[in-house]
Amino acid sequence: MKKIILLGYMGCGKSTIAKTLSKNIGIPFVDLDEYIEKKTNLSINAIFDKHGEVYFRKLEHESFKELLSSADRFIIGLGGGTPCYANNHELLIGEDVLSVYLKASIETLFDRLSANKSKRPLIANKSDVEMKEFIAMHLFERSFYYNKAQYAVIVDDKTIDQVVLDIVAILA
Numbered sequence: 001m002k003k004i005i006l007l008g009y010m011g012c013g014k015s016t017i018a019k020t021l022s023k024n025i026g027i028p029f030v031d032l033d034e035y036i037e038k039k040t041n042l043s044i045n046a047i048f049d050k051h052g053e054v055y056f057r058k059l060e061h062e063s064f065k066e067l068l069s070s071a072d073r074f075i076i077g078l079g080g081g082t083p084c085y086a087n088n089h090e091l092l093i094g095e096d097v098l099s100v101y102l103k104a105s106i107e108t109l110f111d112r113l114s115a116n117k118s119k120r121p122l123i124a125n126k127s128d129v130e131m132k133e134f135i136a137m138h139l140f141e142r143s144f145y146y147n148k149a150q151y152a153v154i155v156d157d158k159t160i161d162q163v164v165l166d167i168v169a170i171l172a
């Protein structure tokens with residue numbers, strides 16, 4: 001049974017779409033960040049604060065592999081950085097997965113993230129001007145990894161339900 005993997009930059013909608021897609025197609029979902037938070041009993045912010053990003057990336061890699069090794073079918077909403085570390089991008093193209101890049105423009109990401117940055121340690125302390133520059137540079141660096149996904153869905157100007165329908169069409 002193929003696992004459905006949603007990936008893309010912070011704010012593209014992975015966690016939201018995973019949850020709504022799950023309801024729509026009746027397959028459970030796991031949000032990788034939530035899985036890590038439950039496993040460690042720490043928030044993502046606390047993991048970055050106490051142990052640093054390198055430790056988080058190790059946990060993220062181990063947790064992603066753990067989820068992939070399970071026999072069950074489910075949807076996995078990755079963290080924005082997951083495909084970009086520890087060769088995790090190689091896990092996006094296996095026969096037992098269906099990976100979808102939720103592709104958003106810098107403007108869409110900026111609009112969504114400026115209202116939702118406190119739980120995201122990489123951007124939590126940035127001003128609007130710094131954040132726009134950061135997103136532009138970071139998205140450019142990360143696109144190489146995101147483009148390893150088997151499918152891409154553009155999310156700009158689409159409602160959550162429209163994005164879910166685009167993914168359902170890929171699954172059909």
Ligand SMILES: Nc1ncnc2c1ncn2[C@@H]1O[C@H](COP(=O)(O)OP(=O)(O)O)[C@@H](O)[C@H]1O
Pocket residue numbers: 008009010011012013014015016017080112116155158159160161163
């Ligand atoms: N298609 C969409 N249209 C409008 N807002 C969206 C859409 N998808 C997600 N959002 C909003 O964008 C923000 C970031 O979504 P989230 O699912 O946390 O992204 P990610 O997990 O990729 O970082 C949330 O406030 C969410 O409600």
Ligand SMILES: O=C(O)C1=C[C@@H](OP(=O)(O)O)[C@@H](O)[C@H](O)C1
Pocket residue numbers: 008009010011014015033044078079080081082119120121122
């Ligand atoms: O892009 C990243 O490196 C990160 C994205 C976050 O997930 P979301 O993409 O769900 O915000 C979370 O994993 C952590 O803050 C690091």
Ligand SMILES: [Mg+2]
Pocket residue numbers: 014015016033077078079
């Ligand atoms: Mg998320």
